[in-house]
Amino acid sequence: MALxxxxxxxxxxxxxxxxxxxxxxxxxxxxxxxxxxxxxxxxSSDQGNYGRPREVEEHxxxxxxxxxxxxxxxxxxxxxxxSDPKKPLLMAIKSQIYDVSQSRMFYGPGGPYALFAGKDASxxxxxxxxxxxxxxxxxxxxxxxxxxxLRDWEYKFMSKYVKVGTxxxxxxxxxxETSNEDGPSQTTVNPAEDGPSESAKPxxxxxxESVPAETGDASGVDTEKKE
Numbered sequence: 001m002a003l004x005x006x007x008x009x010x011x012x013x014x015x016x017x018x019x020x021x022x023x024x025x026x027x028x029x030x031x032x033x034x035x036x037x038x039x040x041x042x043x044s045s046d047q048g049n050y051g052r053p054r055e056v057e058e059h060x061x062x063x064x065x066x067x068x069x070x071x072x073x074x075x076x077x078x079x080x081x082x083s084d085p086k087k088p089l090l091m092a093i094k095s096q097i098y099d100v101s102q103s104r105m106f107y108g109p110g111g112p113y114a115l116f117a118g119k120d121a122s123x124x125x126x127x128x129x130x131x132x133x134x135x136x137x138x139x140x141x142x143x144x145x146x147x148x149x150l151r152d153w154e155y156k157f158m159s160k161y162v163k164v165g166t167x168x169x170x171x172x173x174x175x176x177e178t179s180n181e182d183g184p185s186q187t188t189v190n191p192a193e194d195g196p197s198e199s200a201k202p203x204x205x206x207x208x209e210s211v212p213a214e215t216g217d218a219s220g221v222d223t224e225k226k227e
Contacts, residue, residue: 066099066162066164067088067164069090071165071166071168072165072166072167073167074137077119077120078118078119080117080118082104082118089103090118091118091121091157092119092137093121093157094120094122094150095120095169096157096163096166097164097165098161098163100157102161115130116135121135122136122137122139123139125149126149126150126153127142127146128149137167
């Protein structure tokens with residue numbers, strides 16, 4: 001049975017290829033050897049190319065936990081605009097500071113919203129403006145639709161990012177108190193100075209009017225004595 005199959009195979013090889021069975025198997029062995037050599041060379045290079053990104057991903061360190069900063073000024077907030085990769089990426093809405101380091105692709109250098117980082121951009125977010133004059137936390141004069149848009153941004157940040165501090169207000173509390181102290185001092189001092197001078201004048205006039213009366217009486221007495 002096996003001999004019959006072998007004879008049939010040899011006849012088929014000779015018929016379809018025109019080669020003898022020995023030549024056919026020699027050529028087939030060479031093709032397989034070349035295939036394995038080629039696959040070994042190109043396969044190793046492919047593994048090297050695809051292996052490097054995996055190694056890079058494995059070496060990427062996770063983000064550090066957010067650090068609470070408390071109350072800081074606007075100038076101090078500018079230090080966290082993403083220019084220093086060792087510092088967290090921060091952004092403020094309505095004086096509330098959030099750590100947006102996990103969205104560095106959006107708010108970091110080169111991102112579409114990079115100009116908002118390190119600032120309180122409440123007005124710019126409400127108006128969806130990228131102008132320098134709107135990069136401020138002043139939201140006075142905004143319309144109802146703009147305030148609704150700002151509220152949506154605030155809810156998004158509250159649900160997605162961690163609050164790490166607040167922006168210190170630039171308004172001084174001593175100003176109104178000093179103005180109140182100056183006001184009463186001027187109103188109370190001036191009448192006090194003018195009052196006595198006006199009241200003293202009638203007194204002096206009264207004394208000057210009474211003197212002639214006394215002199216008149218004295219002259220009358222002298223006249224009576226002479227008589």
